[in-house]
Each structure stands twice: as C-alpha cells, then as structure tokens.
Amino acid sequence: MATRKDYTKLDDPALVKAAQRGDMRAFEELVARHRDKVYARAFSMMRNEEEATDVSQEAWVKGWQRLKQFQGESSFVTWMTRIVINLCLDQLRKHKRQRAESIELMEEESGGVERQMPTVTINPTEGLERSELRARIDRALNQLSYEHRTVLILHEFEDLEYKEIAKRMVCSIGTVMSRLFYARRKMANLMASYKREELS
Amino acid sequence: MNNELKLQLQAHFDGELSEREARRIAELIVADSEARALASELRMTKSFLTGNEPEAKLTESREFYWSKIERDILRSEAASAATLAESGFNWRRLFAPLTGLAAAVVLCLGALHFSDYALFSGSLRDLAEVENESEHMGSFSFRSDSGNMFVVWVYERAVDTEPEPEVQAIDNDLLF
Numbered sequence: 180m181a182t183r184k185d186y187t188k189l190d191d192p193a194l195v196k197a198a199q200r201g202d203m204r205a206f207e208e209l210v211a212r213h214r215d216k217v218y219a220r221a222f223s224m225m226r227n228e229e230e231a232t233d234v235s236q237e238a239w240v241k242g243w244q245r246l247k248q249f250q251g252e253s254s255f256v257t258w259m260t261r262i263v264i265n266l267c268l269d270q271l272r273k274h275k276r277q278r279a280e281s282i283e284l285m286e287e288e289s290g291g292v293e294r295q296m297p298t299v300t301i302n303p304t305e306g307l308e309r310s311e312l313r314a315r316i317d318r319a320l321n322q323l324s325y326e327h328r329t330v331l332i333l334h335e336f337e338d339l340e341y342k343e344i345a346k347r348m349v350c351s352i353g354t355v356m357s358r359l360f361y362a363r364r365k366m367a368n369l370m371a372s373y374k375r376e377e378l379s
Numbered sequence: 380m381n382n383e384l385k386l387q388l389q390a391h392f393d394g395e396l397s398e399r400e401a402r403r404i405a406e407l408i409v410a411d412s413e414a415r416a417l418a419s420e421l422r423m424t425k426s427f428l429t430g431n432e433p434e435a436k437l438t439e440s441r442e443f444y445w446s447k448i449e450r451d452i453l454r455s456e457a458a459s460a461a462t463l464a465e466s467g468f469n470w471r472r473l474f475a476p477l478t479g480l481a482a483a484v485v486l487c488l489g490a491l492h493f494s495d496y497a498l499f500s501g502s503l504r505d506l507a508e509v510e511n512e513s514e515h516m517g518s519f520s521f522r523s524d525s526g527n528m529f530v531v532w533v534y535e536r537a538v539d540t541e542p543e544p545e546v547q548a549i550d551n552d553l554l555f
Contacts, residue, residue, distance in 0.1 A: 211445070
C-alpha cells in the first residue's frame with residue numbers, strides 16, 4: 180500500500196487519475212496541495228473565515244463526487260476553483276435574499292453614481308511593498324458590496340469574460356459591465372483615500 | 380461622456396469590443412480629455428490588481444481539515460448507496476402492475492387459443508378454466524356462443540391464505 184510520502188512525489192494529473200479510480204489517499208494529497216488556494220478564493224468572496232472554510236470543504240466533497248467529469252481541459256486547481264466560486268455564489272445569493280438591497284447598489288444599478296467620484300490621476304500604490312499593497316487591496320475589497328466584489332474578482336483574478344460572469348451571476352452582460360465599472364472606480368478611489376490617510 | 384460610452388471605454392480595455400468599436404473608442408481617447416483621464420485610471424486600477432490578489436491561509440491543520448471532507452464524502456456515498464437500493468425496490472413496485480397487465484394479455488391470448496379448441500370440443504364449449512402460471516394472479520374465463528360473450532376474471536392471489544379444507548368442507552356439506 181502506498182504511503183503518504185509516495186503520493187507527495189506524484190504530480191497533479193497522476194493524483195487525479197488515481198483519485199478517479201477511487202483512491203481517496205490520492206485525493207487527500209490533492210486537498211493538501213491546493214486547500215489554501217481554494218480557501219483563499221472562498222474567503223475573498225465570502226469575507227468570513229468560518230463560512231469560507233465550510234464552503235471550501237463542501238467544494239472538495241463536490242470535487243470528489245464529480246471527479247469522473249474532470250477531463251483535464253484546465254488544471255485541476257482551476258477546476259476546483261470554479262466549483263468553489265459556484266458554491267460561494269449560491270451562498271451569497273441566499274444571504275442576499277435575507278437582506279435588503281443596499282442603497283448604493285440600487286443607485287449604481289440605475290447608473291451614474293460613480294459620477295460623484297473624482298478621477299484618480301496619481302497612482303496611489305506607488306512605492307508600496309507588495310505585502311502592503313495586498314493588504315490595502317484586501318481592505319478595499321472588504322468595502323465593496325458582494326455584487327461589486329464578486330464581479331471584480333471573477334474578472335481580475337479569475338480572468339473570466341463578461342459573458343461567463345453574467346452566466347455565473349445570473350444577470351445580464353450590461354449589469355456585469357456596469358458593476359465592474361463601478362467596482363474599479365470605487366477601488367481606485369478607496370486606494371487613493373488610503374494613500375491620503377497615510378500622508379496625513 | 381455618457382454612461383454607455385464609459386462602459387464601452389472599459390470594454391475596450393478588457394478586449395470585449397469588435398475591431399470597429401475599438402477603433403472608435405481609441406479615437407475618443409485621443410480626442411476627449413475626460414475619456415483620457417478615465418482610461419488612465421482604469422489602466423492603473425487594472426495594473427495594481429493584477430497579480431496582487433490578497434492571500435488567505437487556512438489556520439486548520441491538514442488532518443483536521445481533511446477529516447471533515449472525508450467524513451462528508453463517506454456519508455454522501457453511504458446515502459447514495461441507500462438511495463440506489465431504495466430506487467431498486469421502487470422499480471419492482473412500479474413493475475408489479477405492468478406484470479399483472481402482461482399476465483392478463485397472456486390470459487386473453489390463451490383464451491383465444493382455447494376458443495379455437497372449443498369448436499371441436501362440445502363439452503368445453505361454454506365454461507373453461509384457463510391455467511395461469513403467475514404466482515400473484517389467478518383467472519377464470521367464461522364463453523357463451525349463444526349469449527355472444529366471452530368473460531375473463533382476473534383476481535389477485537392472496538399470498539398468506541391458509542390452505543382450504545377441501546375434503547372437510549365437502550363432508551360437512553353432506554352432513555346437512
């Protein structure tokens with residue numbers, strides 16, 4: 180019987196093949212390798228550690244159940260990330276039903292709210308170390324509504340096209356464009372405000 | 380700049396416009412200072428986001444994190460195995476009436492065959508019992524040429540019926 184050490188020597192495709200044959204230890208190794216990435220995506224969308232942990236674990240269970248459908252068109256971790264994104268979207272939709280639409284979102288949906296935001300002309304991230312830049316991006320993401328944050332994450336970090344985002348978020352391409360535009364403008368303005376905070 | 384133009388400007392940066400539309404927006408950026416400023420901000424935002432996604436790490440140990448996943452996988456597999464077994468049982472229940480119907484058709488065909496035979500057998504012309512091999516169904520048929528009718532009784536056999544006390548019943552009848 181193969182030990183855990185043997186599995187660590189195998190690459191992802193070999194582990195996936197073994198897991199597709201029902202080898203749960205191979206799947207455990209895949210989980211160990213990619214759990215942080217899958218969790219990070221869940222956390223970026225959910226903004227809550229406990230929920231992100233639960234959703235990421237649920238994604239791994241779904242991954243195991245659907246493993247036979249994985250044909251290797253993308254990398255295994257990309258495939259897993261798509262699963263966790265879908266679960267997050269389901270979860271966030273449930274949350275949304277439980278709360279009223281934010282005034283900000285309603286104004287943004289009707290168009291033009293970003294007119295009140297000044298255009299940022301000086302790069303607010305200049306001279307920042309990477310860790311500090313990431314921390315500020317994280318802070319700014321936290322201040323966006325889930326609709327704006329999600330569309331930004333799917334476009335900027337997952338490289339999904341408008342059409343694909345619209346499909347996943349069950350909305351029109353026009354809505355995706357307007358949310359993305361607002362989210363970007365808001366991000367630029369938030370980053371500029373953090374820079375001002377730093378200087379004052 | 381109206382809202383539609385702003386969204387098209389963004390789509391231009393995201394490579395979502397047709398060649399013709401992209402040319403039009405590129406011309407707008409050159410000609411319009413507001414479009415130029417907005418384009419510059421969009422470019423800057425995209426550049427600081429690219430490759431700088433905030434990182435998050437699980438605080439749970441590998442073993443603890445995996446244990447819940449493993450438990451859920453095993454639970455779901457056990458549940459789906461139970462569902463499969465149950466769905467097999469349902470199929471049998473679904474097929475029971477169909478089996479009955481098939482038995483009735485077989486009986487009718489048998490009865491038709493018997494009616495041909497009855498033309499040559501006067502004593503069996505009017506009344507006959509058609510044997511049925513089904514464990515669950517029983518039947519009798521009755522044919523009357525004079526009444527121009529042919530009747531088949533199909534009945535369900537009770538599974539747990541006690542054996543009939545045939546001889547005893549006859550004897551008792553004779554006593555009265």
